[in-house]
Amino acid sequence: MSRILFRRALAALGAVPLTFGLCAAPAVAAPFVHPGVLVSKNQLDFVRDKVKTGAQPWKAASEQMLASPYASLSRQPKPRADVDCGSRSNPNNGCTDERQDAIAAYTDALAWYVTQDSRYAEKSVAIMDAWSATITEHTNSNAPLQTGWAGASWARAGELIKATYQKWPNEAKFAAMLRNVYLPTVAKGSNSNGNWELVMMEAAVGISVFLDDRASYDAAMTRYRDRAAAYVYLPSDGALPHTTASSGLKTKAQIVKYWQGQSTFTAGLAQETCRDFTHTGYGLASIADIAETSRIQGADLYSTDIGKRLQAGFEFQAKYELGARAPASLCGGKLNLGLGPVTEVAYNALHGRMGAAMPETGKLTDQDRPEGTNTLFVAWETLTHAGNPG
Structure with missing residues (x-):
């Protein structure tokens, strides 16, 4: 030749x-790696082997998952054509049902792979089929956030079943649901609090992998990197945090207001720290989840400023979640704690694989194991990511 x-x-x-x-x-x-949304085949095989041998914390995490209502083989999905979600869940017409069914589909997909019991795969498929045959839109003020929350879980569930189970006749209908009902909304992003856009990008990235859509994947990754930089402060940002071009935030007063009135910026402070740690946990979780999907797909974001922001962000919040007293310069000395089950992915990647120092996050992770679900889009990450070499 x-x-x-x-x-x-x-x-x-x-x-x-x-x-x-x-x-x-x-x-x-x-080409995209499949399964490749949050968990890879190597990671799943590692988990299955650990559970088989009864090793901890994977055995306890598996038992926790299988005992949850999300893994119930008698679960009946509650699909709805119009999922109507207002602020603070008022109204809540199908919103909780959709989120929980999406988590259940992902839970059953994981249960299938770990146990090799095909009944779980069939239940996951049944839930996804019920929704893909029914839903047409999300409406009301929380529609973008709801689409992100549910879309992130649907993408994980669909990706895992598509790649590991060979009996899904209606896969194309589920793909059409993701492309037509979810992707157009989440791809637009949001200029609300950062956790909105971050989970929307998590959904967009996961859906793009499932659909093998490189253009939408790259667009979501670009928006994600900009938003992640605007969510966790590093001193390298300058005197004020980074802002996204579409935010309209130009003056110090505008930025301080957007950062919940916080005017003293310290490494690891998040845009929603002074709102509450729960919403901050949502944002940090999505940053970590997308970085993990990116790693599986061949691009290491943990070695970039994304990793630095995750390390600083989790260490900052974990310190106070563990009981450190907040100074008056931080949120007026008053913090609303409750970070949630969100530390495993970043801790495993940064400390476990890369050796980054994360003592506060390590203590919090050990204390909270096994981490379960936040009932919105985070689920079973002790099982999937604790000590997982990937």
């Missing part, structure tokens, strides 16, 4: 750019 023909063959496989003289064809993007 001639050198040119050999290079053409390699280029067709995406191995090298095809060049002639000074002209070069764009490098072909690598």
Whole structure:
């Protein structure tokens, strides 16, 4: 084979750019890895082996998951055409049902892989089929957030079943649901509090992997990196936190107001720290979840400023969650705690794989194991990510 023909063959496989003289064809993007939303096959195999041998904390985490109502084989989904979600769940027409059914579909998908009991796979499929045959829209003021919460869980569930279970006749209908009902909304992002846009990007990234949609994946990743930088402060940002171009935040007064009235900025402070730790946990969880999906797909964001922000953000919140007293310069000395079951993914990636110092996060993670679900979009991350080399 001639050198040119050999290079053409390699280029067709995406191995090298095809060049002639000074002209070069764009490098072909690598295909998506499946399963590749939050958990990979290697990670899942690691979990299954640990559970089989009764090792902790995976055994306890598996028992916790299987005993939850989300894993019930008698569960009946409650699909609805119009999921109508107002602020503070008023009204709540199908909102809780959708979120919990999506978590249940993901729970059953995990249970299937860990136990190899096909009844769990069939239940996951039944839940996804019920919703994909019914839902047409999300409405009211919380529609973008609801779409993100449910979309993040649907993508994980669908991805795991699609890649590991061979009996899903209605897979195409589920894909159409994600593309038509969820992706157009979450892809737009949000200029509300940062946890909104971050979980919307988590959903957009996961859905894009499921759909093998490189363009929407890249767009979501670009928006995610900008928003993550605007969510956790680092001194390298300057005197004031980074802001997204679409936020409209230009003056110090505007930025301070957006950061819940906080005017003293310290490494690891999050945009919602002074609101409450629960919403802050939502934002940090999505930053970590997307970084984990990116790692599986071949791009290491943990070694970038994303990793630095996760390390600083979790260490900052964990210290106070563990009982440290807040100074008057932080939220007026009053904190609303309750970070939630959100530390495992970042702690495993940064400390477990990379050796980053995260003593406060480590203490909190050990204290809270096994981490369960926040009933919105985070679920069973002690099982999937504790000590997992990936």
